[in-house]
Amino acid sequence: MRAGWWSLVATLLTLPLAARGASAQTSGYLDVDGAWVAPWEGAPNHGRALSIAPAIRRDWQRYSLSSEGAATLADPSHYYVQNLVTATRRSREWRRINFESGLLAGGLAYRGEGFRTIGAEKVPIARELFQLQARGRADVALDKWGFSLTATGGENFGGAVRQPWGVEAGMTRELGRVLLYATARADRFREYDTVLVHDVATLDSYALSATGGRAEEYRTVQPLLTMTGGGTVAMGRAELTTEFGVQQGRRMIDPARPRARKAWTELIASLAATYRIAPRILLRIGGGLYPTDYVRQLPQGKFVSVGLRLERGRRQQVDWYLPPDLPAxxxxxxxxxxxxxxxxxxxxxxxxxxxxxxxxxxxxxxxxxxxxxxxxxxxxxxxxxxxxxxxxxxxxxxxxxxxxxxxxxxxxxxxxxx
Structure with missing residues (x-):
């Protein structure tokens, strides 16, 4: 639990800095949302949740530093706390290509009634995790088209997933008041499970227990492919964003045969609307399906949420869309x-x-x-x-x-x- 709380508190304490400094651009926000959340499997575990997510970002000419936190509480036995701190450096443009590199450090604490399946055993999720990650990104803009390529790699400390790395390609297209986008991401990571073999002869019972039997550690390389597409429509003070996609991979189905895997597919779908009710206040409404986060070991689920975003500091000066032949x-x-x-x-x-x-x-x-x-x-x-x-x-x-x-x-x- 300490891994998530320390960085979330740090974000809250640094929010007042958004008003200071003339040599850098500073912005921040605080999201407060109420939600109905349920695992995709096991409907009895659904319930209401309260989420608080502070963030702050400071930009210099070629550098930026951001901190994004989140704390979600459904009941004393179901909580989620995390914070990510990212340092970024932007290079000069080269042949219309912009390069960006960054370092990310994050803490996560999660506990809930979700489960993972090891052999025939359903194992409750209870994770604390600290992440270190390096990231590189290249962007190019061609008229109303945009293309990007991102590579990430790092290490997790805590949990069952180690050495995650991935590559993501993205594309955007502006069509008047509509912004369309599509992304494809390939991830690969090692999953470490310590499995207790109760019956060495038949290998028919497994658990992440530490008593009795013989403990064996299994290391498997898990591939993951995520493809999404969607669009945003801007209508004055309002925005409507929709996204659809799939996440595909293969998982180990029998610890006795680590190479035996089963393919799986999960859907991604969301619909979100925002409306600016005041210069610094946004009303947010959303809902949809979110996939399993295998790197951080969070189960898939569905949600409906409503909340407010309170902004501070600089925000986008004009809209990303412009009428034809009309300069901003x-x-x-x-x-x-x-x-x-x-x-x-x-x-x-x-x-x-x-x-x-x-x-x-x-x-x-x-x-x-x-x-x-x-x-x-x-x-x-x-x-x-x-x-x-x-x-x-x-x-x-x-x-x-x-x-x-x-x-x-x-x-x-x-x-x-x-």
Whole structure:
């Protein structure tokens, strides 16, 4: 249990740091969800659960550090606590390819009424786990297409699974207000089981017990293939995301014959909706089927959840979708010589602009139909530094402009007005 709690508490204590520091971008959130959860097998074990998940992320120019925690409690005998801390380094772009490397350390504590099957024995799950993992990723963007390749490898301390490693390929496609994606991941790991043989002659009874009989350790290499696909539809302040997929693998069915395995397939399906009810508050509703997590030894199940996300710090400045031929930020000249400064942010609730031409005084922009925001200002021709703030987040360069550092080590955009 200590492996999960220490890092979750660390995440909660670091959330106040989201408001500090001008030389780095910091963001964080806290998810609070109520859920109905049930194992895919054994419906009597279903029940209500409360989940609290804090997260914080700090970004520098080429580095980032994030901490994501989660604590779920259904009853005193069924809990789940984890935290993952990830350090990432981003390289410079090379031939339109961006490279990223990272190190991950995580703690996990889980106990529930799920079970694993060893031979003819159903063994209750009770796990504490500490993970160390290295990760490398390459991304390339081609117009509205995106492609990625990720490789991971590491070691687990605790539990039955050791030396997990995997490779994942992903693809995205933007279609107006719809973002489609697909991923395929291949994992491989070693599974260590200490099995007690009660009857050496027939090998017909097994258990993860430590009394009587003869203990034998079996090491098997388990392959795992996961394929998913889905899409997100953006509708103003709301988003709807759906995902479908399968997870396939082979498992040992008889400790007496470690090479004898049985193929299995599990379904993945989910539907989630979010709605921004305030600049820093999201309403979240979801449900679906989740597969077995064999690396962390968590059983498959189904769920329905509703909750809130409370945000702090910087969030996405504009939506990932844009109408055709309409830049996210532009300045138009109006009759009479005034300039109309426009920013596209359909899901924003408040937008401010600050620049050389406002003497760095924040100016509120007004919402237009179609998701644009506008400020009409008298601006003479010249080169200016510009910064925008969406929903009270940190100031940043408008999308589409060249970003530079100002004297306060913050980011502003350069724009030329003729």
């Amino acid at each position: 930020f532009r300045i138009d000249t109006l009759p009479g010589g005034a300039r109309a400064v426009r920013l596209r942010a359909p899901r924003a609730l408040k937008v401010d602009i600050s620049a050389d031409f406002t003497d760095w005084t924040p100016v509120p922009m007004r919402r237009l139909k179609g998701g644009d925001w506008e400020a009409v200002l008298p601006i003479a021709p010249g080169t200016y530094r510009v910064s925008v703030r969406v929903d009270g987040s940190e100031w940043s360069a408008p999308p589409g402009l060249v970003g530079v550092l100002d004297e306060f080590n913050g980011e502003v955009g350069l724009v030329v007005i003729r």
